Amino acid sequence: DAKTTQPTSMDCAEGRAANLPCNHSTISGNEYVYWYRQIHSQGPQYIIHGLKNNETNEMASLIITEDRKSSTLILPHATLRDTAVYYCIAYSGGGADGLTFGKGTHLIIQP
Amino acid sequence: GAVVSQHPSRVICKSGTSVKIECRSLDFQATTMFWYRQFPKKSLMLMATSNEGSKATYEQGVEKDKFLINHASLTLSTLTVTSAHPEDSSFYICSVIGLSGNTIYFGEGSWLTVV
Numbered sequence: 697d698a699k700t701t702q703p704t705s706m707d708c709a710e711g712r713a714a715n716l717p718c719n720h721s722t723i724s725g726n727e728y729v730y731w732y733r734q735i736h737s738q739g740p741q742y743i744i745h746g747l748k749n750n751e752t753n754e755m756a757s758l759i760i761t762e763d764r765k766s767s768t769l770i771l772p773h774a775t776l777r778d779t780a781v782y783y784c785i786a787y788s789g790g791g792a793d794g795l796t797f798g799k800g801t802h803l804i805i806q807p
Numbered sequence: 808g809a810v811v812s813q814h815p816s817r818v819i820c821k822s823g824t825s826v827k828i829e830c831r832s833l834d835f836q837a838t839t840m841f842w843y844r845q846f847p848k849k850s851l852m853l854m855a856t857s858n859e860g861s862k863a864t865y866e867q868g869v870e871k872d873k874f875l876i877n878h879a880s881l882t883l884s885t886l887t888v889t890s891a892h893p894e895d896s897s898f899y900i901c902s903v904i905g906l907s908g909n910t911i912y913f914g915e916g917s918w919l920t921v922v
Contacts, residue, residue: 728909739813739900739913740851783850789909794841794902797851 698723698786705802714771716801718784721765727788729760729767730795733780733803740783740797743769779805810834811903813914820891820921827887828917830901836881837903841911842874845898857884857901891921 701719708714720729728747732740744751744758746767751758757770771778783800787793812831820826830840840857855876856864863876873895875887888895900916 732913734851737898737916737918739811739902739916742910742912745910787911792839794843794853794856795851795911796853797843799850 698727700784700786700798702782702784702798702801704799705804707804707806708771708774710776710805710807711773714774714778714803714805716769716771716782716784716803717766718769719766720784720786723764723786724788727786729758729764730785730787731756731758731769732783732785732795733778734783734800735777735780743782745787774803774805776805776807779803809915810905810912811901811914813899813901813917815917816915817918818920820919822892822921823890825887825889826891826919827885828899828901828919830884830886830903830914832882832903835903835906837884838881839904840878840884841902842876842884842886843900843902845900845916847898851900854886859884888919891919893921895919896921 698720728745730745731743734740744756746758760767781800781802785795814829838859842854843851844854845851854869857876857878859878865871878884898916902911902913
């Protein structure tokens with residue numbers, strides 16, 4: 697799976713949109729971009745994934761650049777409960793292999 | 808609701824003893840489950856892939872005789888830490904693949920403390 701690069705930490709004010717960037721310049725054509733988050737002492741929580749097109753669900757939006765070399769996860773109205781480590785992962789799916797986690801971004805929502 | 812359930816959520820055991828952690832897929836049958844380990848302030852590290860009805864596949868550096876994995880049914884995989892030592896103290900997390908094959912769901916994790 698392609699390596700991803702994320703900032704180590706970010707701050708965001710409560711109620712504002714949190715934009716988390718991810719670089720995946722070596723992503724291959726069959727790899728999706730996945731986002732998970734991990735709140736302290738819990739298992740990772742699936743957020744969203746996409747291949748080429750932008751995606752939106754009840755939790756977040758995923759914006760993928762046209763060349764697919766980077767993406768941004770957007771939490772539209774961040775709350776204190778969104779404080780967590782966010783992982784961006786390139787994964788080809790299919791279920792044969794597990795996910796490879798990098799260090800992620802520690803997002804801190806400030807009151 | 809939860810898709811994956813782990814038990815126990817926390818366990819303390821004495822050095823030299825063995826401890827079993829269960830991972831259950833609640834909503835669907837899972838032929839493949841994954842086991843991860845996470846040390847404090849570190850990222851998740853894949854330990855092994857658990858395959859129903861066959862032997863688990865271990866990542867490089869993970870001792871298969873120390874971390875026994877049994878995936879006897881389509882909804883249950885167990886990880887047994889044998890002859891546990893304090894350095895085995897960690898957060899152990901399992902995951903299952905969703906029906907589409909494109910989403911992986913994680914359990915709540917199990918904290919193991921070896922004293």
